[in-house]
Amino acid sequence: xxxxxxxxxxxxxxxxxxxxxxxxxxxxxxxxxxxxxxxxxxxxxxxxxxxxxxxxxxxxxxxxxxxxxxxxxxxxxxxxxxxxxxxxxxxxxxxxxxxxxxxxxxxxxxxxxxxxxxxxxxxxxxxxxxxxxxxxxxxxxxxxxxxxxxxxxxxxxxxxxxxxxxxxxxxxxxxxxxxxxxxxxxxxxxxxxxxxxxxxxxxxxxxxxxxxxxxxxxxxxxxxxxxxxxxxxxxxxxxxxxxxxxxxxxxxxxxxxxxxxxxxxxxxxxxxxxxxxxxxxxxxxxxxxxxxxxxxxxxxxxxxxxxxxxxxxxxxxxxxxxxxxxxxxxxxxxxxxxxxxxxxxx
Amino acid sequence: xxxxxxxxxxxxxxxxxxxxxxxxxxxxxxxxxxxxxxxxxxxxxxxxxxxxxxxxxxxxxxxxxxxxxxxxxxxxxxxxxxxxxxxxxxxxxxxxxxxxxxxxxxxxxxxxxxxxxxxxxxxxxxxxxxxxxxxxxxxxxxxxxxxxxxxxxxxxxxxxxxxxxxxxxxxxxxxxxxxxxxxxxxxxxxxxxxxxxxxxxxxxxxxxxxxxxxxxxxxxxxxxxxxxxxxxxxxxxxxxxxxxxxxxxxxxxxxxxxxxxxxxxxxxxxxxxxxxxxxxxxxxxxxxxxxxxxxxxxxxxxxxxxxxxxxxxxxxxxxxxxxxxxxxxxxxxxxxxxxxxxxxxx
DNA sequence: TTGAAAGCGCTAACAG
DNA sequence: CTGTTAGCGCTTTCAA
Numbered sequence: 001x002x003x004x005x006x007x008x009x010x011x012x013x014x015x016x017x018x019x020x021x022x023x024x025x026x027x028x029x030x031x032x033x034x035x036x037x038x039x040x041x042x043x044x045x046x047x048x049x050x051x052x053x054x055x056x057x058x059x060x061x062x063x064x065x066x067x068x069x070x071x072x073x074x075x076x077x078x079x080x081x082x083x084x085x086x087x088x089x090x091x092x093x094x095x096x097x098x099x100x101x102x103x104x105x106x107x108x109x110x111x112x113x114x115x116x117x118x119x120x121x122x123x124x125x126x127x128x129x130x131x132x133x134x135x136x137x138x139x140x141x142x143x144x145x146x147x148x149x150x151x152x153x154x155x156x157x158x159x160x161x162x163x164x165x166x167x168x169x170x171x172x173x174x175x176x177x178x179x180x181x182x183x184x185x186x187x188x189x190x191x192x193x194x195x196x197x198x199x200x201x202x203x204x205x206x207x208x209x210x211x212x213x214x215x216x217x218x219x220x221x222x223x224x225x226x227x228x229x230x231x232x233x234x235x236x237x238x239x240x241x242x243x244x245x246x247x248x249x250x251x252x253x254x255x256x257x258x259x260x261x262x263x264x265x266x267x268x269x270x271x272x273x274x275x276x277x278x279x280x281x282x283x284x285x286x287x288x289x290x291x292x293x294x295x296x297x298x299x300x301x302x303x304x305x306x307x308x309x310x311x312x313x314x315x316x317x318x319x320x321x322x323x324x325x326x327x328x329x330x331x332x333x334x335x336x337x338x339x340x341x342x343x344x345x346x
Numbered sequence: 347x348x349x350x351x352x353x354x355x356x357x358x359x360x361x362x363x364x365x366x367x368x369x370x371x372x373x374x375x376x377x378x379x380x381x382x383x384x385x386x387x388x389x390x391x392x393x394x395x396x397x398x399x400x401x402x403x404x405x406x407x408x409x410x411x412x413x414x415x416x417x418x419x420x421x422x423x424x425x426x427x428x429x430x431x432x433x434x435x436x437x438x439x440x441x442x443x444x445x446x447x448x449x450x451x452x453x454x455x456x457x458x459x460x461x462x463x464x465x466x467x468x469x470x471x472x473x474x475x476x477x478x479x480x481x482x483x484x485x486x487x488x489x490x491x492x493x494x495x496x497x498x499x500x501x502x503x504x505x506x507x508x509x510x511x512x513x514x515x516x517x518x519x520x521x522x523x524x525x526x527x528x529x530x531x532x533x534x535x536x537x538x539x540x541x542x543x544x545x546x547x548x549x550x551x552x553x554x555x556x557x558x559x560x561x562x563x564x565x566x567x568x569x570x571x572x573x574x575x576x577x578x579x580x581x582x583x584x585x586x587x588x589x590x591x592x593x594x595x596x597x598x599x600x601x602x603x604x605x606x607x608x609x610x611x612x613x614x615x616x617x618x619x620x621x622x623x624x625x626x627x628x629x630x631x632x633x634x635x636x637x638x639x640x641x642x643x644x645x646x647x648x649x650x651x652x653x654x655x656x657x658x659x660x661x662x663x664x665x666x667x668x669x670x671x672x673x674x675x676x677x678x679x680x681x682x683x684x685x686x687x688x689x690x691x692x
Numbered sequence: 693t694t695g696a697a698a699g700c701g702c703t704a705a706c707a708g
Numbered sequence: 709c710t711g712t713t714a715g716c717g718c719t720t721t722c723a724a
Contacts, residue, residue, distance in 0.1 A: 053700070363718080380693080
């Protein structure tokens with residue numbers, strides 16, 4: 001199947017490639033009739049412009065890169081979905097790469113994306129990234145980067161985030177409002193900022209309500225797994241018989257807690273309330289269903305693309321990017337693992 | 347940051363671009379010394395070839411397209427992950443598009459991918475696709491397509507699949523082997539082939555074991571949702587008090603069944619066994635955990651890319667593609683929603 | 693062992 | 709309104 005090129009169209013019509021190009025691009029200085037002929041022929045021959053050539057010429061690929069820590073993950077696959085949706089509207093395609101929380105991979109992925117002349121990159125930092133030279137290099141090359149979810153304050157670029165601290169504060173406050181006084185917190189690894197922020201939010205909520213912070217109520221969770229939650233639940237109960245709330249930094253862990261509590265015949269939420277974080281799909285199917293903080297992946301993905309798009313346009317106009325920080329609101333999703341709020345609202 | 351091009355390197359070194367290109371590409375007819383100088387300069391200036399130009403010249407993009415029905419889905423995100431992993435090894439990047447089970451979107455996605463000069467396409471048919479002209483067009487254009495998961499026998503292309511019929515047969519057989527005799531089947535929409543095949547597998551297993559097929563035990567499930575399972579579970583019990591097994595065509599639905607059964611105080615697996623299909627992540631966290639058929643998304647993704655890669659190479663050599671059909675094996679994952687197999691094995 | 697030249701397909705500036 | 713020309717960055721003859 002010999003490919004249909006501009007040149008060929010031109011030859012068939014007996015006009016120049018330039019004219020054909022303009023006709024196809026709806027330039028104003030083209031005879032209506034010529035334009036019609038071109039358009040018709042193009043359609044009938046099913047002409048597709050060669051985007052490689054276009055890209056080479058115009059110095060843009062209409063492709064953006066998306067670097068994601070882990071694809072098989074409810075939150076991140078929602079992000080992908082949001083990005084694709086928003087990108088589609090503007091005629092952009094998405095190349096996806098997975099960093100697996102590895103700094104090395106992140107670095108090499110950025111390189112690959114630059115090689116492919118992407119017009120911009122969406123990046124969520126890997127947990128092991130502590131240096132940012134590779135990112136600055138990309139930006140210096142004139143390829144805009146927007147960071148989402150896991151970001152660094154040390155990079156000057158647009159960002160799309162949630163306020164983990166506030167979200168965790170609200171979650172803890174919710175537990176308190178529904179009557180909990182002795183609330184354990186299961187936190188993640190020490191490093192990632194999100195984990196730290198959620199921990200701070202937890203502490204702040206306690207402080208605000210004059211509940212003394214008790215370090216022994218804070219449990220460190222190595223992996224982000226169901227099993228970790230399952231194990232820790234037992235520990236919590238052993239250590240603190242009178243605990244009445246658990247706030248886990250992520251749903252999966254909370255789910256493990258739920259399961260163990262049921263096995264231990266600890267009633268949720270009457271004896272102990274449990275609060276997760278993220279609003280993964282699975283929170284709807286546990287028994288009891290899990291109250292959690294909704295982390296809007298889809299919206300983040302959409303927003304991230306839109307910011308990036310704006311930055312791309314800014315850059316194309318030769319202007320300097322003014323980084324935007326966009327915060328996507330989160331909210332509590334009350335389900336059955338927490339008690340009802342008292343009617344008398346503040 | 348002015349980009350480093352071949353030309354620039356050539357100028358700096360006082361040699362021709364052609365020579366630089368060859369040096370970089372390890373051509374044999376280049377002076378060792380020249381080569382070294384080129385390589386060094388290239389590295390020190392961090393030269394990256396412009397892939398658009400390369401692509402234009404060599405007529406290949408080193409990008410492949412992946413059309414997926416739905417990204418936010420455990421099975422499919424595993425596929426993505428597998429594809430990316432395999433593609434990475436061969437230096438390919440992946441553009442992802444989501445069809446949302448829409449024929450129109452599928453069609454337009456294929457067009458976009460062709461426009462972007464992808465070297466090949468991985469496609470899982472949307473449920474609403476009944477015509478295949480758009481696919482044949484792509485193949486005619488010389489872009490190889492490999493279909494995975496949801497395929498059509500009417501297309502001559504390589505395919506990566508599981509044997510749904512066999513898998514469903516085994517699942518049903520497993521229920522029978524563990525003592526079930528009156529097994530309900532929750533099936534999906536009428537159209538998709540997978541649904542039909544699973545239904546056939548179910549029937550065949552009954553026949554094989556001399557259990558009479560009873561159409562009233564087959565329930566049609568509109569959506570692929572937890573709620574559907576939840577609703578249907580009640581119906582099953584109302585219609586058939588003595589049912590002792592349920593085989594759902596997908597895990598999510600089975601999970602809904604599990605939940606409703608618990609509410610109805612129907613013991614799983616002692617009174618009724620429940621078997622799902624897919625081995626989604628969530629099957630490990632339900633109560634009881636859900637026995638299911640493992641559907642290996644990651645492996646399918648890897649395999650799909652590899653077949654596509656072979657087809658791309660074949661085509662590049664000017665040979666004709668001989669379609670391969672690759673079947674990825676499935677297996678039963680026994681968990682706690684089914685009874686144990688009797689010790690005396692056949 | 694090197695380089696000049698042509699061209700992949702498209703577009704933009706400019707001339708007619 | 710249309711066409712000529714030049715060139716994006718790279719590769720590949722082919723001649724030197």
